[in-house]
Amino acid sequence: MSNEIVLPILPTSVIGSYPKPWWLRKVKRLWEMGKADDDDLMEAENDAVTAVVREQELAGIDIPSDGEQRREEMVEYFAERLGGFKFYGPVRVWGNNYFNKPAVVDKIVYKEPITLSEYLFLRKVSTRRIVKVTITGPYTIADWSFNEYYSTKEELVKELSSIINKELKMLADNGALFVQIDEPALTTHPDEVEWALELIDRTADNINAKIGLHVCYSNYRLLMPHLDNLRNISQLLLEFANRRFTDLDILKDFPLEIGLGVIDVHSKRIESPEEVSQAIKKALNYIDADRIYINPDCGLKLMPREVARLKMENMVKGTMIVREELKKRGREVTIFRTRM
Amino acid sequence: MLKKLKDIGLDVGSDLMYFDDDIFYPFITDIQNVERGWLVRYYDNNYFVRNIVIKSKISLKTTRPWFTEKIGVYQKLSDLGFSEYIVALPGPLTIANYSIDEARVYVSKSQIMIDYARIIAEIAESYINNGIRVELHEPELCFTSQLTNELIRQIYVDLFSPLGEKVHLVTYFGVPNLEILNLLPRDLTLGIEAISLEKSREIFDKLKDFSSIRLGIVDSRNTKMEKIDDLISLVFKLEDKGIHIKYLSFNSMTEFLPEVIAYKKVKLLKRVVEAIKH
Numbered sequence: 001m002s003n004e005i006v007l008p009i010l011p012t013s014v015i016g017s018y019p020k021p022w023w024l025r026k027v028k029r030l031w032e033m034g035k036a037d038d039d040d041l042m043e044a045e046n047d048a049v050t051a052v053v054r055e056q057e058l059a060g061i062d063i064p065s066d067g068e069q070r071r072e073e074m075v076e077y078f079a080e081r082l083g084g085f086k087f088y089g090p091v092r093v094w095g096n097n098y099f100n101k102p103a104v105v106d107k108i109v110y111k112e113p114i115t116l117s118e119y120l121f122l123r124k125v126s127t128r129r130i131v132k133v134t135i136t137g138p139y140t141i142a143d144w145s146f147n148e149y150y151s152t153k154e155e156l157v158k159e160l161s162s163i164i165n166k167e168l169k170m171l172a173d174n175g176a177l178f179v180q181i182d183e184p185a186l187t188t189h190p191d192e193v194e195w196a197l198e199l200i201d202r203t204a205d206n207i208n209a210k211i212g213l214h215v216c217y218s219n220y221r222l223l224m225p226h227l228d229n230l231r232n233i234s235q236l237l238l239e240f241a242n243r244r245f246t247d248l249d250i251l252k253d254f255p256l257e258i259g260l261g262v263i264d265v266h267s268k269r270i271e272s273p274e275e276v277s278q279a280i281k282k283a284l285n286y287i288d289a290d291r292i293y294i295n296p297d298c299g300l301k302l303m304p305r306e307v308a309r310l311k312m313e314n315m316v317k318g319t320m321i322v323r324e325e326l327k328k329r330g331r332e333v334t335i336f337r338t339r340m
Numbered sequence: 341m342l343k344k345l346k347d348i349g350l351d352v353g354s355d356l357m358y359f360d361d362d363i364f365y366p367f368i369t370d371i372q373n374v375e376r377g378w379l380v381r382y383y384d385n386n387y388f389v390r391n392i393v394i395k396s397k398i399s400l401k402t403t404r405p406w407f408t409e410k411i412g413v414y415q416k417l418s419d420l421g422f423s424e425y426i427v428a429l430p431g432p433l434t435i436a437n438y439s440i441d442e443a444r445v446y447v448s449k450s451q452i453m454i455d456y457a458r459i460i461a462e463i464a465e466s467y468i469n470n471g472i473r474v475e476l477h478e479p480e481l482c483f484t485s486q487l488t489n490e491l492i493r494q495i496y497v498d499l500f501s502p503l504g505e506k507v508h509l510v511t512y513f514g515v516p517n518l519e520i521l522n523l524l525p526r527d528l529t530l531g532i533e534a535i536s537l538e539k540s541r542e543i544f545d546k547l548k549d550f551s552s553i554r555l556g557i558v559d560s561r562n563t564k565m566e567k568i569d570d571l572i573s574l575v576f577k578l579e580d581k582g583i584h585i586k587y588l589s590f591n592s593m594t595e596f597l598p599e600v601i602a603y604k605k606v607k608l609l610k611r612v613v614e615a616i617k618h
């Protein structure tokens with residue numbers, strides 16, 4: 001990029017999903033019953049995105065997302081819009097939470113852009129220089145689907161990787177600056193991590209945008225040996241609050257930026273600004289501030305909206321405490337990088 | 341759900357490896373000095389459990405609230421008239437693997453395993469005394485490589501072996517290696533998945549030593565339907581090799597499948613059982 005974009009040091013962002021306003025859920029139900037038409041739903045979704053983007057910005061978030069207001073579930077959303085998938089019904093993921101796990105029953109086909117209109121609308125309503133678009137990665141789509149068609153999983157991931165590459169290209173060509181690939185499944189099968197990471201990185205081949213990779217609730221140490229091989233991904237966004245900030249030592253000699261998860265998205269308890277600032281300071285023992293972005297552990301969609309809002313506010317307040325201290329040492333900004 | 345299973349003719353009434361919340365909860369409400377921890381992946385699945393934080397030395401609560409509630413549930417189920425009941429409990433190695441000894445009250449992981457084993461064996465015995473079989477979920481046996489003879493003896497030989505065939509020691513997400521199979525007592529019912537089994541001749545031969553095998557022949561991690569003829573010939577083949585197959589089952593938890601497919605696969609399992617009986 002010729003014109004450097006400058007952000008406040010420790011830029012704050014979200015992982016993606018944000019609680020939906022009650023009225024959007026209501027319109028969605030009416031739409032499912034045939035009592036609201038597509039335009040009604042689109043209007044409600046647009047209004048919801050406008051509201052939650054504003055809410056993030058008021059909380060002080062530097063890089064907002066559209067809160068994934070138009071999506072129900074991260075794999076389902078993409079599987080529904082690609083050819084080759086079939087849905088048999090929900091399966092359990094944790095506690096009494098279920099997921100409509102798709103099955104690959106035919107060759108996967110890219111029909112049309114999936115997230116482009118989401119991005120364009122977000123770009124229009126946000127006042128921030130950079131917004132974030134989230135895309136479910138090829139490995140997670142494959143791992144969270146039943147494979148009845150491809151002879152190997154690797155073959156399925158390869159296919160998905162080249163399809164998502166087209167989607168990323170479309171986004172970048174239309175001005176998207178920051179795309180986060182969500183790969184919560186990445187470390188599920190330790191013996192697959194190496195080729196999975198390579199294919200995920202290849203998903204972002206020849207894309208002129210910042211590419212982040214989000215992984216959560218799993219063993220990050222499996223990723224460490226392979227991070228040096230990444231050519232396109234410049235930021236890894238990881239959950240740490242849930243695990244009570246154990247494992248922060250992986251950030252020593254970390255070759256990428258870290259999106260530091262400082263807010264537990266599975267607990268309604270609102271973290272105090274001091275807790276957040278202490279967590280950031282812990283991370284600073286291992287990695288320079290210039291390489292840290294601040295975000296919640298994962299998507300906030302399971303939280304009540306007010307709790308999500310307060311959590312974001314305190315996340316920013318906590319970040320401000322550390323920024324004040326950094327300012328005394330003359331460090332106020334960071335450069336927005338697309339490559340390491 | 342169970343009513344529906346009875347209707348399609350399944351003999352064993354159980355949770356069908358279906359947990360109230362997750363494999364460890366509410367089970368751990370019967371244990372003193374533990375708390376629910378944070379979310380972690382359950383082995384190689386998109387399935388998450390909360391780990392267990394050990395606050396002090398663990399022991400079985402005298403009141404056993406969860407056990408008492410469960411017994412009540414099974415009494416009601418007996419109205420449905422299944423011929424047998426089975427309850428799913430976490431295996432001691434697996435639950436120890438998902439426990440965090442925050443206060444460092446134990447000198448080693450083995451000590452944690454042994455304490456859990458004592459607790460689980462006591463609960464298992466109580467179920468068996470109430471006419472209910474016990475399914476010990478022990479996928480850790482397929483992942484660990486650090487089990488000593490002594491540890492296996494203390495856990496499985498001393499504590500579970502006396503309970504006999506009514507304890508189903510269920511392994512899944514893979515198969516235990518040969519050394520571990522060598523150490524396990526022969527008088528428990530060993531649950532093992534058929535898919536990975538065919539890959540190893542040695543394991544195949546080792547299984548002959550077990551007096552009761554519960555064979556996981558239907559894949560609960562894929563919606564692709566197995567062909568009934570393949571399953572039947574697999575069972576015959578293994579029986580011909582001298583493996584004592586007493587039960588046929590899914591290869592892991594049914595909650596990994598959408599309900600419609602789970603029922604289709606339960607029916608398939610039933611048809612295999614019928615075909616083999618004739």
Ligand SMILES: [Zn+2]
Pocket residue numbers: 015184214215216297298299
């Ligand atoms: Zn996440």
